[in-house]
Amino acid sequence: MAVIVQKYGGSSVSSPERIRTVARRVIEARKVGYDTVVVVSAIGGTTDELVKLAYQVTDSPSEREIDVLISTGEQVSVALLAMAVHSLGYEAISFTGSQTGIVTDSAHTRARIMKIEPEKIKNELSLGKIVIVAGFQGTTQDSEITTLGRGASDLTAIALGAVLKAEVVEIYTDVDGVYTADPKVAKDARKLPVISYDEMLEMASLGAQVMQSRAVEFAKKFNVPVHVRSSFSKDAGTLIREEAKSMEKIVVRGVTANKSEAKVSLLGVPDRPGIAALIFKRLADDDINIDMIVQNVSEVGKSDISFTIEGSDLKRTVAVAEKVAKDIGAREVSSDENIAKVSIVGLGMRSHSGIAAKMFSALAGENINIEMISTSEIKISCIIRKKLADKAVKALHAKFGLGKQRKARRKKKK
């Protein structure tokens, strides 16, 4: 039988009534004839509460114990959802990360999936059961509990979709799809019926709060079709899939803003070959993900190196950067949390020139200063002051005519 994987976020299971609603939706898929696997997040707010509790106990909780602590959130959700499915007369079984067979490395709080042993899931599916899996978690080979990083329930769903060769992975969330920009900021933002993995990847990593970028990467790698949709309506959402010939080659598909990053600068770095490699090696050793990097020569024989990271990594990053600065003889380390990254994304950029200039002029038109720039084949990002982010999004959304593309053919969901 064809397999479907559905993933429900924390807000979809935040009350007994909502859990029953999810159960009904899950059963609908089963009734259609799908082998149904469901990935559930912790009840909304639970993970934050648990982390808060940890910090009430100690300033620097061990990451191993954080994982033991916060993995309980999803365990509660899967048990409750299984009960709700039972109460509607269908068979279901809940699995924790370890029972699911999701084997990870031992980087606690941000573990990576090494392999998935899906035999247990397949076995229960073959018995006609709905399998309900705790998102966001796994275990090491030594049975240590790990978590995959915040928001990684999406990743769990996609990874299971890949290994089970699912027809589609449905990501149920509190937004009903991917928009040309945040509708709260750009009032005329449109829902995109379809988007390519690459575009979604840029949108996800750039701060469209719809799906985790690691999950999209994984979906792209294994070519898993993903349907992002609302858990509160039956309307089709946005289908994320391989770039198809039939896809409209829209130059700019969307505008995003990410306000959760922070900037760290090493100032007065001796300008020697290999220095940058050394710095970023040390940061990588500490599992710190770097986003943008800018280097420029500040004085003779010295350069300044700035980079952006997730704001939640700032404390750790500054600690590492200060050690490195001392080791390499840099003058000082500074950091800045009041930044935002605004970006435009679109496959069409590959074959169009002048997009960057158009973006910079839109920002200039609003008197917004650009502090860092980063480009890829299908996106351009600028770091600006955080408080100007919404203004920038509105300006870019208008400049590229995203709200007015009513002529664009609306794809029907397959």
Added chain:
Amino acid sequence: MAVIVQKYGGSSVSSPERIRTVARRVIEARKVGYDTVVVVSAIGGTTDELVKLAYQVTDSPSEREIDVLISTGEQVSVALLAMAVHSLGYEAISFTGSQTGIVTDSAHTRARIMKIEPEKIKNELSLGKIVIVAGFQGTTQDSEITTLGRGASDLTAIALGAVLKAEVVEIYTDVDGVYTADPKVAKDARKLPVISYDEMLEMASLGAQVMQSRAVEFAKKFNVPVHVRSSFSKDAGTLIREEAKSMEKIVVRGVTANKSEAKVSLLGVPDRPGIAALIFKRLADDDINIDMIVQNVSEVGKSDISFTIEGSDLKRTVAVAEKVAKDIGAREVSSDENIAKVSIVGLGMRSHSGIAAKMFSALAGENINIEMISTSEIKISCIIRKKLADKAVKALHAKFGLGKQRKARRKKKK
């Protein structure tokens, strides 16, 4: 090194401050030089809240999923306590039931320990770490999460004490030891410095809210010395140990009242051989624990069979009893929750006569009607109306002079 096992109940870990207090106490044992294993319950009230949540989702949650759900309570506690120990500069590691190597049968919500594989614990102890174990839970051979029944964290501690050959298992609780009667009822109740397993067993199963009787049985079986004491004071509590020659042969050591049982009666049961066996076999098949049983002939060829059970099992029990009643042609099933069991306990009863008569006359003196009687070598129990329980305890405590035994030699704790 000598091993000590400490067990802390839910009220001992009910706030970050209390968790730090427990951490300090745990570290004291480590400093003395013990290999220290700590068993922790869920934060007070957590298990009830989780069960309540389950019943908000469905009227009849599956027991497998209840176990997945409620086992998270202890998982939270162990992680937080491990963090608290770390923050005080000591090494600690938390273990869930499955990581601990506690293998159980598959009777969800009331599983029995089949074996303990302590290699992982021993390994961490040998590295100098304090090992913090989630009480109340285990896993089956197939890695299914199980729980051992309410209050079974005591059992976890004693079982680990047995397998690790602990010098002593300390049960930290919100009372400071075992008393001759409930001090809230009998104002002159005395703390017992020492008590035998058998006496404690009767006290525990009879409703002294200090320790679970399964845990005491286990302690007796493996001769594990148990020290029941307060988590809020440094005073010695009550030592539970093998009956020693030096123990005072007090005739009656304590008076207890259990108000949590219920009575079920099958009325008009055909008086045939094997009928009682059939009834209790069917109840046993459903894992219902029977306490007292009374049978009497009510009319020619018919008898009434009454028995007591834990009040929480009442609904299940009545359901089974009604099916059995139908199968064997009994007239009806009745149940009664307004009962209490008052008991007197003491090793000395073995060699003293007239104790029962003295008990019955004390109750008669207060106009308390006795509905069922059950005796063992070292205890006598009477079922009475629940509302008369406190009155009965006071009368018995006075009649046997328990509050006045100031002449009894107070043992010093070793």
